[in-house]
Amino acid sequence: MVTSYVDRQGKRLDEYPRPSVAVDIAVLTVDAGCLSVVVVSSRHGEGLPGTFIHPGETLAVAASRALVEKTGILGLDFHQLAVLDEPKRDPRGWVLSVAHSAIARRDDLPEDVQLRPVRNGAPARSLVFDHDAIVDLAVADLEDRYEEELDPGHLLDAEFTLLELRRLYETIYGFEIEKDTFRRRVIGSLVETGRTTTSGGGRPAQLFGRRRDAKMSAHARLQHLAAKGR
């Protein structure tokens, strides 16, 4: 490392005390129809998987490493949410945490992973440090991204029915959606496969695939919330 640079006060870079920098990851999934988050247990209590960043790593690499080491989860994409910077947020010392989120299909997670529901109606979480707040950020981010794009986390298979898609969005948004309105909203982002499935019980449902670059039309959830005066 080059250390000969000095700043305006004449201090060398390596004279500054430095914080430890951690990554914490909220891995969200839909388990049994419920939006859930992966947690790990430690001596401090239940929290999100995380680790300290190592030299030469990017934050995404550190996040991958944390998930493998602590949960056995592999190969997710990470989104930065925020930097948690309260000097006293971690009793071990001065630790900044870069909060991340990721989305995973339940069956891409190990069988024995610990999951906690995250929706408001669900039993209260109480994770260590400020990890509850990270989960809230992750959920808000998930909602935003599902509003922009059609199932960007690929929680559904390559082919799915409109009912399956709608149930997924209801799980993520946390409220029911009218089937006719929903159909018209997403149909432009789908391609018919010609195949049908009768697993639902009534008339066979058509199976759809995603269009490339499958945006959601307009901003329905915002309008919905506005209409209800929330």
Add this chain to the structure above:
Amino acid sequence: MVTSYVDRQGKRLDEYPRPSVAVDIAVLTVDAGCLSVVVVSSRHGEGLPGTFIHPGETLAVAASRALVEKTGILGLDFHQLAVLDEPKRDPRGWVLSVAHSAIARRDDLPEDVQLRPVRNGAPARSLVFDHDAIVDLAVADLEDRYEEELDPGHLLDAEFTLLELRRLYETIYGFEIEKDTFRRRVIGSLVETGRTTTSGGGRPAQLFGRRRDAKMSAHARLQHLAAKGR
């Protein structure tokens, strides 16, 4: 600092090598009808004002300190944009930067502050390290927040005409807006003051104030961009 905690590998917290953590701030303003960013000169070239975080500080405090020390700017609100984490992004060594943005009125900035235009048509910036990318993030963030709310950065006075408001939005969005459509879009977020001003040259324009909680209606800019096929 408590250092007796150990992690799963049995390492104490203070045994990990730590990155330096910097804050860099893109202060945006409208100067002479042009969206601009505050820059500072150093031996590396022109860059955004920034500093290393000190023990006990939050990032926002470090950002305030950086602005005062390097530009004399006081009292802005900061928004975290992203963490820049490429291990080699800073030639001085391993430096993470938490990019921030802030919005300021031109006349709240010192007279002699260095400003550079940021819009695409403007002369190319070429700031040090990855600071051009931070400016891009700051501009995107500004556009998003001006789309959600009416002049959240309070770049206008307490009372203003619709022409002034529209010119501001045109400067921020980077394209012209129809006056009739714009008027109908924002009028619900304004309160009439009863006063008028004739400084424009033609019929006197009414002066408006902000409503508390002045949201913009719907998401006009997105729809505009979609309509133009961009």
Add this chain to the structure above:
DNA sequence: CTAATAGTGTCTCTGAGACACTATTTG
């Protein structure tokens, strides 16, 4: 047949966009 789910026709409402028009000032 009924139950159940899939999918459509159609009406209303809202807001964006566009154009033309009227209104009120200065010179």
Add this chain to the structure above:
DNA sequence: CAAATAGTGTCTCAGAGACACTATTAG
């Protein structure tokens, strides 16, 4: 009067929401 800016009336278009209707399967 002309020029300039402020503000409105009104039409079209698109999409959300809601309701009722038709379609196709299982049993």
